[in-house]
Amino acid sequence: MANFFSKAEVTSSGRPVLLRSEVECHLLSSVDLEPEDHHNFSPLKSGLLILTTHRLLWLPSSSASTPTSAAAIPLPAISHIFSSKKSLKSMFHSPRIRFQVLVSPDGRVFDPGSGSGSGSGLGSRSVVLTAVVRGKGDCDGFLGKFWDSWRARAWETNETSGSGSSSVSGSGTGTGTGTGTGGGLYSSDGSVRMVGVAGILRKEQELWESTDKSLQDAFQDLNALMSKAKEMVMLAEKMRQKLLSGTNSQASATNDEDMGSKEEMQDWLLSVGIISPVTKESAGALYHQQLSRQLADFVRTPLERAGGMINLIDVYCLFNRARGTELISPDDMLQACSLWEKFDVPVMLRKFDSGVMVIQNKSHSDEEVFVRIKSLVTKPEALRSGISPSDAAMTLGIAPAMAKEHLLTAESTGLLCRDVSPDGFRFYINLFPEIDPRDVYLVKDYGICDTWIKAVSTSGLR
């Protein structure tokens, strides 16, 4: 049966891996996928049906099955979508969505991407599939979106823009095509051709105007925004390309500051862009579940950069910035994080005794942090005057609030102890366990006490 469908890739937390410029449109839970008359595959039971602009994806529910059993049907393979019949009988049934799929001669779903025998085998055979919606999802809404996506033929526009990537900007401004045709003052479309610096300036301005326009269009209303989403991503990618080519060609001319800002810009552009955000509209009741999985995928990079632990508030800001629009509320964030316990994801939510909440890798161990803290507090300077949370933050490369949590945890295990004085709140290596109450003057050789006494005595304290 796995051979019948195209393969769908899934991330480790169970979110589908989307194609280039593919956008998720709708989700339905508890959906069975059944063949109508042929026996090409055994029915897929109770999974998550995801509609994107390019494909129809079926994912097995939660972690019950291996992620390899996810199935995909490319929308171009669909030859017909049956409108739902309103009959008395259908009122008592679970809602059904029926559609016809083209099958290639080797008995698999026709895949335009594979190219094998696609020309000759097209339409030779087709199979009717039925999606039985056993959940409470909005079936009519799904059908509507299904029609829209199928008709929009997003996969075709993607192919054409891919073949002529350089002409994307040219078609927008109209100047790119004009310059090459004639030698006169007028371009082919009648506008005055500009040359030299003025021409470049005008070209720049036109570019900005068109950018401005697409931004304005984008914010007109939410539906327009969804359709503009792809253009926005393309714009961002184009800017990145331009930045890349700019640095290559004029590397010698640009000064360091310029390079720095360009790198920053590139970094920023890369960090922006969850192309297909999970929204309440698209996911409905599954919202928190899907958000949770998406978040798990997202936090990996920032987590790595932050050394395995990151403040929940920081993640909230990063995540919403990446989403751009369709922002989530703090409450949704917290719910999504607390759902991780139920999924097999490599990250977890942790609450410190002080109430501070962080996201950390499951593999993250406090031991590792303690080793670093210990090496920090046993330096001569720290032995003499202790360390403050900000000292630890600088050495460990984490936020001061986070460093304080680590220090408090280290204190509770007996590694450190505190010193509260007018100078502030500082931490010292814990010497108490090594002191022998029967002989308080005894100092063990090579112990931490010995090291401490030596460090203190060299400072001229006595």
Next chain:
Amino acid sequence: MQKLGDFKLPHFFNYPPYFTLQPVRETREKQVQLWKDLILDYCRTQKIFIIGLEEEFPLFSNPVIERTLSHEAREAFFSALVSEGRAEWLDKGHRKCLILWHRIQDWAGIILNFVKDNGFEDSVMTVEEIRSGIESRGTELHGIDRTILMRALKILEQKGKLAIFKGTSADDEGVKFSV
């Protein structure tokens, strides 16, 4: 090594966390233990019987590292001494504390030894004589707190080792030993 008069202070007296009441249980237990021992040691060598928690006391602050015990910490350490029977509160507000580097019954034993050593088995002495007489000079009894001495004598009286009677002056009492 830092000294207070002729008293040798341990190294950790210069360890700043020693002056902050530690919140973690295990660490705190050890800290309280060390403070109890230091207070008793110091009081024994300096013959100090009463400490006022709100008054100046050499151990309460360390000018070298500029640290001072908070009132909360002082009360915690002395409460620990009280619960072990090595100190007693002299008032309800817990402002004054009687330090018992020897427990009362140990003091009673010391008195008995003193009596036997000096052959006072059947003699009569005033309480003041025990505290500051020539015979007690050089012993631990010299300069003993009057309250502690009276309570030790009462224990011995209950055991029938002596009898306390009113002396000639109102503020002095006599003791008739019958060991």
